[in-house]
Each structure stands twice: as C-alpha cells, then as structure tokens.
Amino acid sequence: MSTPYRRNMARLSAKIFNNATPLSVNSETVQRMTEQLTVKPYELDKKFINYYPPFKEMTLLTRYLRILGLYRDEHLDFKEEIIRSQAARGKVKPKKGEGKGKKA
Structure with a gap:
C-alpha cells in the first residue's frame, strides 16, 4: 500500500524525467484520449475545410x-x-x- 505522498512524488518524478506513468485501462484520461483519437481529424472534416470567415x-x-x-x-x-x-x-x-x- 502506498501513501498519497509517495504516489504524488512518483508522478512528479515521472513528469520531470519524461517517464510515462502507468494508467489503468478504465481511467478517465485513457477513455478521453481514445474518444479524441476516434474523432475524424480536422483536416478531413468538410465543415473545417470549407469554412471562410465572413x-x-x-x-x-x-x-x-x-x-x-x-x-x-x-x-x-x-x-x-x-x-x-x-x-x-x-x-x-x-x-x-x-x-x-x-x-x-
């Protein structure tokens, strides 16, 4: 069992040294990222390609x-x-x- 201090320090050291923190498959960030990746890219979406400001x-x-x-x-x-x-x-x-x- 880890303490909140230990988890925060591990997360901070991962940010400093560019190490990826392990995420569970059910976490909100993973779900949000998969939703964003399944959306059609702006370069292929007609409403963004054909938009011209009035x-x-x-x-x-x-x-x-x-x-x-x-x-x-x-x-x-x-x-x-x-x-x-x-x-x-x-x-x-x-x-x-x-x-x-x-x-x-």
Missing part, C-alpha cells in the same frame, strides 16, 4: 453599427481625428488630379 459581412455590420452609435471603432476614430487636425492646419494632401502642374 469578413465582408462583419465589416459592413460594424460600419453600420458605428453610424448608429452602437459600436466604437477607436482606430477609425483616431484616423479621422488625424485627418481633421491636418485639414485644420492646412496640411491636407491634394486630391488626385489636383496638383503641381495645373493652375486654375
């Missing part, structure tokens, strides 16, 4: 929610503030077509 829909949804005031996009707010402050100082980049060679 980027376009999410972008449109966040823009609409931002217009309504229900979503706060701090990065976009920052970019707009930079453009606004540059325009206030007169440092706005000229629009395409307006520029150096043309005089009005």
Whole structure:
C-alpha cells in the first residue's frame, strides 16, 4: 500500500524525467484520449475545410453599427481625428488630379 505522498512524488518524478506513468485501462484520461483519437481529424472534416470567415459581412455590420452609435471603432476614430487636425492646419494632401502642374 502506498501513501498519497509517495504516489504524488512518483508522478512528479515521472513528469520531470519524461517517464510515462502507468494508467489503468478504465481511467478517465485513457477513455478521453481514445474518444479524441476516434474523432475524424480536422483536416478531413468538410465543415473545417470549407469554412471562410465572413469578413465582408462583419465589416459592413460594424460600419453600420458605428453610424448608429452602437459600436466604437477607436482606430477609425483616431484616423479621422488625424485627418481633421491636418485639414485644420492646412496640411491636407491634394486630391488626385489636383496638383503641381495645373493652375486654375
């Protein structure tokens, strides 16, 4: 009969020295591992292969929610503030077509 201290020390030394601890066939970890190994791998499962995140829909949804005031996009707010402050100082980049060679 072993004490709990002895079992814990044996388990700890097995972890340190990469020795496998003997598991009974009926233990929960063995049952869980066999269940995981019998599941179809992700590489062969069609729902994982054909999944593509809905980027376009999410972008449109966040823009609409931002217009309504229900979503706060701090990065976009920052970019707009930079453009606004540059325009206030007169440092706005000229629009395409307006520029150096043309005089009005």
